[in-house]
Amino acid sequence: MHRFVVVGGGAGGLELATRLGDRYARKKSNGVPLAQVTLVDRYPTHIWKPLLHEVAAGSMDPFTQELEYAAQARWHGFEFQQGELTALDRTAKRITLGRVLDDDGAELLPERGLEYDTLVIAIGSTTHFFGVKGAPEYSLALDTVQQAERFRKRLIAACMRAEHQAHEPVESNPGTHASTEPRIQVAIVGGGATGVELSAELRNTAQVLSAYGLHKLDPRHDVGIVLIEAGPRILPALQERVSTATAELLQKLGVKLMVGETVAEVAPGLVRTASGKTVRADLTVWAAGIKAPLVLSQLDGLPVNRLGQLQVRRTLQTEIDDNVFALGDCAACPWPGNERNVPPRAQAAHQQASFLLRAFGNRLESRPLPEFTYRDFGSLVSLGHFSAVGNLMGGVIGGNMLIEGLFARFMYMSLYRLHIAALHGYARMVLDTFAHWLRRTTLPRVKLH
Known part of the structure; x- marks a missing residue:
């Protein structure tokens, strides 16, 4: 054999x-x-x-x-x-x-x-830290389920801890008005698909954790999310119009974008950029590249x-x-x-x-092997239950079209369902989809423990 x-x-x-x-x-x-x-x-x-x-x-x-x-x-x-x-x-x-x-x-x-x-x-x-000082030690990668679960638990702990701390205003710099500073701040290094999708999902998480009473923080004001990208725009691998549309949606969600900022050091509680800026970070996620x-x-x-x-x-x-x-x-x-x-x-x-x-x-059968040809069907980026954005191209529509909103969200969800179909067949994929929907009707939208 x-x-x-x-x-x-x-x-x-x-x-x-x-x-x-x-x-x-x-x-x-x-x-x-x-x-x-x-x-x-x-x-x-x-x-x-x-x-x-x-x-x-x-x-x-x-x-x-x-x-x-x-x-x-x-x-x-x-x-x-x-x-x-x-x-x-x-x-x-x-x-x-x-x-x-x-x-x-x-x-x-x-x-x-x-x-x-x-x-x-x-x-x-695996995650590429590019030799940045302190990045492997003080930031979290998202390569495995274990790493993702570790970040989730630390986020919940940070929210609960912040609520029960003394209600003193947090100031990162002298002269800064206290009310403008969030009590918890998450810094995401890397404005690619992973960083963008995580920033949107975290905004939803903050709202759900507050709704279920795990903390009484204002989910928009007290939980800050900063997305740091070294290039001139987020989603640099995608077309500029996709990047622009995504940036507008993230800003509406209250995500602070820092583009053109290269991270020079990650330390406990902060991120320093090459331009000399310091970003307070209770949690830092590294999503800046792969190797x-x-x-x-x-x-x-x-x-x-x-x-x-x-x-x-x-x-x-x-x-x-x-x-x-x-x-x-x-x-x-x-x-x-x-x-x-x-x-x-x-x-x-x-x-x-x-x-x-x-x-x-x-x-x-000892016959010559064919050559692989990649067909780019476009890219989709999920912004949680808020929206999705992306472009369809190539064999899908014969051209290039920007899509966003409900249709883009449906297309994004379909990618995972196609993966399930490849593993189990379409009949079991349909059953799995229905079972997933039933579970979501009896569980909170965010895992609370």
Whole structure:
């Protein structure tokens, strides 16, 4: 049997393992599966990464949205191995998985090896702190559910603490009128999609926490949100008109925008910019950029770019090994006709997973592999239940159109539902949507504990 090993259970990796399992592992010839499919991830559960800002704001309970890898493997015919990729031996076609420990530090699984015929690396990305002093120590990233939950709990604690402190006005600078300063201030570094979406969700969270009596602060005046972006505008990767429309909506929500300000230092309770400004910050979130995990630069000589991404050809094969593929955020894939590579977006990972499913059919039959072509369908940014904004382009409408409001919100929600459909099929996706709606009718809009 041909052995497929997919490392990384994110949007692209999990979709690929699921569909490979359905096509090759569950179907048998003379009682033998057509191929063996194994998914590897360091965590036991999956959650769609674009939802982490909602987890951080408390507007989504991750435990109702997580998917158990072992259960998905059982349903779709593949095998799941928990562990973190630590090494690769390309000659022996073998990867090494690190030890798995429980919450008390006891060993659950030892270090072990796993052999492959075709290896797909899809381990995503991590937060890039750009060497800023104090950023790793004093700011919170949103790479994992655990990090998002940590921020949410610290936000609730900060609100409750602020209410019960002495009602003395807070002044950050001498001569500043006290009434203009919020009692709690959250600084978000990075005006990309994650930073923008989190800032809007936090405004909703502050209102809900106040409505449920967890604090008696004014959710708009006493809870300040500052979004700091080094570039001249927020959402620099999107078109300027999308950025402008989003900035106007955020300002209506009371989010303070600081553009053209590069963060030079993060310290306890404050953020300093290169221009000399100091921003008070009871909580600091770092959403300023991404890079590939460090382990990719240590994988038996596979070439990487300056962000640590694996260099791949248009077949998604690594440049020096035809048996090793990469997709998603960890892959530097050429985008013909553009100066940059395929962008690190969920839609790109989904397209690459679908492409590899077809390409591996050719590979099993010893036919030439096709080349991947990325189709940009536009970008959407959620502003919580307040609104959404974005642009549709390419194959959707044949041009480029700015959308916002209810229609944009519907389109944004549809992206996650399409991901669910890729994992479970459309019938189960419809049932999941209905079940989610029922849960929302009996639960508060924000997780309160």
